[in-house]
Amino acid sequence: MPGQQQRKPTSAINQQPLADFKVGVDNVIFSVDITENRLLVLLVMRQQEPFANYWSLPGTLVRQGESLEDAAYRIMAEKIRVNNLYLEQLYTFGGPKRDPREACDSYGVRYLSVSYFALVRFEDAQLITDGVTGVAWYPVKDVPQLAFDHNEVLNYGNCRLRNKLEYSPVAFDVLPKMFTLNDLYQLYTTVLGENFSDYSNFRARLLKLGFLYDTGVKVSRGAGRPASLYQFDADAFAPFKDKPLVFI
């Protein structure tokens, strides 16, 4: 931060004037469609240059008096209506040349992007679409080429999701309030890959921890024995908070 050097310049760059920035916030918003077992990311179609008609992560430029996180929430509010929401800062991308507007714009304004990582429940998330702006859930497996460096940002978000699944209970922020243990397992396999753990071991481990409450409600999906619907009990999880708990 602003510990500006005003001593004898030690190198050429110290003579350079300070860069002026516009700061953007981009959200990597994940969800999961339980019925299709697909990891989804929210994309919007850009209406104007640069990258008009490209899909991109929903983002905005930060306005006066607005904090970064406020901006992140504002985008959410403009694109989807949600009850439950998990949000945390992801990474800041700030190299020169990452936004083509820097070139045209000869005043030398730089564009910097602070990305946020969000998780919402698919069932609860209602997309706000005005018929003009395209907003859509895209399966992460087949996102197209995105605007700016957004493929890179998305990729980074995916890594974060993978890591968080392993040691924190974020799964319950994407799953419906009530879910079967298979739903949970499928989520882990789709994100972490097929061979992270055996189902019965996964099941046994999670149940032993005691923060999954069996509602007793049964649900049948096609053939086979009906499954119990479980709920995550945040209070029962509390003791595990910031302990090196391992879900995998």
Next chain:
Amino acid sequence: MPGQQQRKPTSAINQQPLADFKVGVDNVIFSVDITENRLLVLLVMRQQEPFANYWSLPGTLVRQGESLEDAAYRIMAEKIRVNNLYLEQLYTFGGPKRDPREACDSYGVRYLSVSYFALVRFEDAQLITDGVTGVAWYPVKDVPQLAFDHNEVLNYGNCRLRNKLEYSPVAFDVLPKMFTLNDLYQLYTTVLGENFSDYSNFRARLLKLGFLYDTGVKVSRGAGRPASLYQFDADAFAPFKDKPLVFI
């Protein structure tokens, strides 16, 4: 990033003009003094307002044509001369009001800080002090009140260090090239607290992994049996790369 909304404004903030930012980079630079078993952080004494005569994290404002990481390296180069260096982005602090200059400065320029996390070897790090600017290693245990929100940033860096020690081989970036297993153990205890593991178990676990090479050189520190000096073998560690390896 800049997916600026130009549709019908949905709320008042959308009418607000965009904020203009100066972007600062602040480094949390850790090291360890093996002889004293102390975790150190590099601080500089501020020469000018705001917060003149306060200690602060070494930082600078980003200049034209300079990437964030370049700026982080530039600060390093101005304050210390190092061979080995580990550097990664930490977090971006960007609320309004976090820098007092925003108030005086009525043009509404915001100051945003992208913090970086760095590890250097104490023995290799030569402080560049011109006799005017104060630069010093401070034991993390007793850092004073710092400028801006730097105590918070430092704290965040400390958490990152703690986490990274548990699953990645960053310890070998702060330790001298050759170290005793006790040096390594002491580093873990000073950062993670006394009771993270028993010494003999820690030792056995690490040696079994096979990426610590016994140089055969013995070193005697006062009374007691002399210890072997070990070296980290990055090649032998390669297979463990991005595996959920646990050092604790």
Next chain:
DNA sequence: CCAAAAGTGTTTGAATTACACCCATGG
């Protein structure tokens, strides 16, 4: 010889792995 620090080993219990097996339902 004794204290102090380095280094080795052993015992015990828990956790992980890889399975085989039983249960309930739709067709």
Next chain:
DNA sequence: CCATGGGTGTAATTCAAACACTTTTGG
């Protein structure tokens, strides 16, 4: 009744915690 998915149990193995013990130095 049988295929399908849900759910339980168990033996083998690995791993971790606690602690006792041996080795090598300085004084």
